[in-house]
Every structure is written in C-alpha cells, then in structure tokens.
Amino acid sequence: MKKCLLKIRREIRKIKNGKRNSNGMDKVMIILSKTHSSKIHGRSLHDQLLLLYIKMNLPQVKVKDVQQIDTARFTRFIQNQMSALPHLNNPKQLAIALASKYIKLKDQPKLTQSVILGKDVRSNDQNKVVPLPTLLKNNYIYFLGTGNNHQVVQRVLSKRNEWISTNNKNDSLINFRWQQTQKGYQYDRLLQSNKIKQAVNHFEFHSEISQKSNLFRNLQQYCEENQLDILSFVPLTFVLDFTTEKADIWLLQFLQYYENNAPQSIKLHDSQNKFYIIRRQLNTYMQITDKIIQINKSKIPSTFYGHEYLWILKPTQYNRGRGIHVIKDLDQMTHLLDQYISGKQQMKDGQIIKSKQFVIQKYLEKPLLINNRKFDIRVWGLLNQDLEFFFFEQGYIRMASEEYTTKNVLNQYVHLTNNAIQKYSPNYGKLEDGNQLSFDQAATYFKNKGDFYKQIVENIKQISLKAFQSVRKKINVLGRRYCFEIFGLDFMIDDDFKVWLIEINSNPCLEESSPLLQKLIPRMLDDAFSLTLDQIFPITKKQIVFSVPNYSDNHNMWQKLGKLQ
Known part of the structure; x- marks a missing residue:
C-alpha cells in the first residue's frame, strides 16, 4: 500500500513539473480507484490523495491554509462528501466516482474545486474562491433516516448550500438529525453549551400528544382546568x-x-x-x-348516533x-x-x-359526505424550538374510495380514509388524483352549506392550539434545546358542519401521492425549516423553488397561532 501511495505522489510530481500531461491525473485517479480502504498513518488513502491534489491544483488555496486545517475535521468533511454521493459507502467507491467525475470535467477548470469538494465554493464574485478553512467552518452536516419519502426532505435541504449529508448516523459532527422515530436520539446532548450544536425533528415526549390515549387524557385535564367542554370538539x-x-x-x-x-x-x-x-x-x-x-x-350530538350504534x-x-x-x-x-x-x-x-x-x-355515524363518500381533513402543525405553535395554511381532504354505508363495517375502503389504506382499493384515484381534494375544492363543494375557510378551517386552528396547549408542561419538560416537530392533525366534519378532532400524529405521511401534495409537501417542509433550522443554523441564501398557487414564494405559509405557556 505504501508503494501505491508513493506511486501516486510520483505521478503528481511529474504533472506539477510538466513531465506528464493532464492525463496524468486521470491515471492517478484510476490508481486510487483500484485501491482499498486501507489506512496509512491513520488517514485513508483517498484522503491522502485529496490533500495532495488540493495542494497542487488549487493555487487559490495556499499550502499553509491546508496545513492549518484540523486534520480530523477535514477527514470527516471528506467522508461526508462521500456520503452525499448515492450508494457510495467506502473510499474505493468514492475514488471510482471521483475519477469518473474528474475525467468528465477535466476540461472545465472552474469546476475542479466543485468536483473534489462536492460543492462549488466560489462566492458571488466568480473570480474569488472562498478559503478552504472558511468553507469547512460554514458547513452543517445532517443525517437523514430512510423511509416516509425521505427524498423530499433531502430535496428541500439540498437548496440550502451550507448543508451536506452523511450516511454515518454515529458521526459526532452531525448538526441535524431527521428520522421517522426518535430511536437513537441522545436528548441529553441537546444543550446550548455543546461545542457541536445539534437539532432533531422530534420532541422527547411527543407521545404526550401523538399517542391517542395521552392526547385524550391531556385534553381532558386541560379542559377541566379551563372550564372547557372536551366533548364539544372530541368524540366520546x-x-x-x-x-x-x-x-x-x-x-x-x-x-x-x-x-x-x-x-x-x-x-x-x-x-x-x-x-x-x-x-x-x-x-x-x-x-x-x-x-x-x-x-x-x-x-353527545345526535350526529354520532344512527341505526347501527357503531x-x-x-x-x-x-x-x-x-x-x-x-x-x-x-x-x-x-x-x-x-x-x-x-x-x-x-x-x-x-x-x-x-x-x-x-x-x-x-363512531361518527352521520358524517358530512362528498359525493356520498366519507372524508377527513389532514392539516399540519409545527412546534418549533421555542415552543411556538404554527399552522400550515393549506391542508388537504382525504377521500374514501367507496360510498358511505354503516351496513358493512369490515370494508375499510368505506370507513378509513388514510392513504396507506385507500391506495390498495381498486377504485383508488379514479375520481380524484390520489383520492385527495384541495381546500379550495372543498370550499367550492360546500359553499351552500357554509364558509369552509371561516367556519371549518378557523375552528380547526382553535382546536389545534388547545390540543398543543394541553401538553405545554409535558412535551419538553426537561427543557431540551433545538427540538422541533411537524405533526399531522386529522379532523372530521359532521352533517351539522361541526368540526371534530380525531387524532394527532407524529411523523405524518410525506408521500407525494398527488399533484396537490407534490406542491404542498415540499413547500410545507421548506417553510418549516425557515422557522427552525435556518434560525438555529443561519444560512446565507436558499434557492426558492417550491411554489404553491396563490401564494408568493416569499410568503411563509406557516401561520403562528401562539406560544405554549
């Protein structure tokens, strides 16, 4: 292995001294691609090459700057660049990819630094290159757990130039973790005094509101303390x-x-x-x-009672x-x-x-129907790191695939509107894309029944805030810093146009299962990160790409409803 490293160094010297043309670097990269992940002096071979390459090929970055870089942090930085390349989990695979990218882009010298470091580190002045130590200092690292369409989260984070990803969930330099569950989160490390600041996408005790039994108990206690009638907005x-x-x-x-x-x-x-x-x-x-x-x-309102007693x-x-x-x-x-x-x-x-x-x-036996089919309403709530509660201005209607009846209680396609259930119905998507309608479509359908936005959506906001106020003393009882969470709240409307809270979910579905959700979900995440991540980890500028009809790109669609206190 040492011979291989010496061979690479010789090739680099020949290029530097003009004894080898530019194809010599291709040869160096190919030599690297044939090596394994062995380490020399505690540093993997691909890191050795990258350091040498920077010294030789990036004259804007002075050698003394490279020498002043913390070696461990630089190595970790390179490893995170490796993880940003799909399916490349070891130095050998990275070397092959870098060799391929280098050969493809060798005639574009302006992109050389981008190819090696995984980012274009030029400032707005195209002729000015940001010093490497500054680059490392101003980057944040995130770990993204898989599942629940995690790709949309990655897509949104990729528009923030300072963020880079890692596949190593045990990386001590991680600044932000996004997972479906809080498994593995070390909440005792979420301290403002920590050298490495870290944020997570779940509150430690989110089950106080996301677990069905806890939600009801906490709401019941809150209503008793505030002389409110829980049965006016929650089913018995x-x-x-x-x-x-x-x-x-x-x-x-x-x-x-x-x-x-x-x-x-x-x-x-x-x-x-x-x-x-x-x-x-x-x-x-x-x-x-x-x-x-x-x-x-x-x-109990009469809309909960029909002929079947369900x-x-x-x-x-x-x-x-x-x-x-x-x-x-x-x-x-x-x-x-x-x-x-x-x-x-x-x-x-x-x-x-x-x-x-x-x-x-x-069971609500007399629900409001759309085209004789049952539906519910999914909205998103955000609780940020300062325990401020926000409501996303647009949700969506989830439709059942089959006409409503109380005669057959075993047919889930009649009674349960979750997309995870309905997508298996033979009728799924035949009447609406993804069995979903927008708020505007619902408002048009119900215009003779009442004002959907003023009567339904406004009532949903009030109930949502009550629900989160009910856990104000429990959801972050230990005062952890840098937690925030997006919740999915489900509501139904009865035949008297009255709103009922059904449940509140952690890790709400992010599947972009319709053109509507392809618009709403990325914007919902992007605007949520503006209120959370971007406040904890400042960024210079993000690319605005997640447009929603009738809303300005500069408008944050999360409406603040109050602070938990």
Missing part, C-alpha cells in the same frame, strides 16, 4: 389500558355507557358477552362512574390506519382485544400488531 372516548390496575374501572365505565345507550336489539345480542359478566362482577364501582356517564350521555377501536401507538376497526357489537370487540393482547392480530401486509392499550371512540 374511553381509554382501555390493560397494563394498569385501573383497567377494570375504565372498562366498566365504557360498558355502563354502552349498555345505557344501546338499542334494545343490541342489548339482547350482547347480554351473554363476557364483558357483561365482568360488568356485573365489578358492581362495586358502579356508583363511582354513574355521575360521569350521565354527564357524558347528555352531551364504535371505533384503536391501538394507541399506531398510525396510518393500522389496527383501527369499526365495531358494531361487543362480540367483535372482545375478539379483537383478545387478538391484540395475545399478539395474534395480523395485518394484510403480514405485520403482527400487539397492544394492551386502546382507545374506544363513539
């Missing part, structure tokens, strides 16, 4: 947590409400269900819950429609709970879902 909800000693009480509370309000035909059918037997065994708790049940009973069962820790079932009787619910608790519930994709925590909600 019961939490069943079979990991706690209070599970019997919560189950009894649900069963008592269920029995008191069930049609006679359903009461007769369910009378021998084992949950009814449990109810009788827990008779000692009856008076504790009677008053609560009576209050709830009097406040409920909806949701495991608390899943999203995108996974594990959700519409329930028409206790036998069905008993079977599903047994399946989930024992880990026998299997999804269509083969995934096994196991859970001991659930929410049971009264």
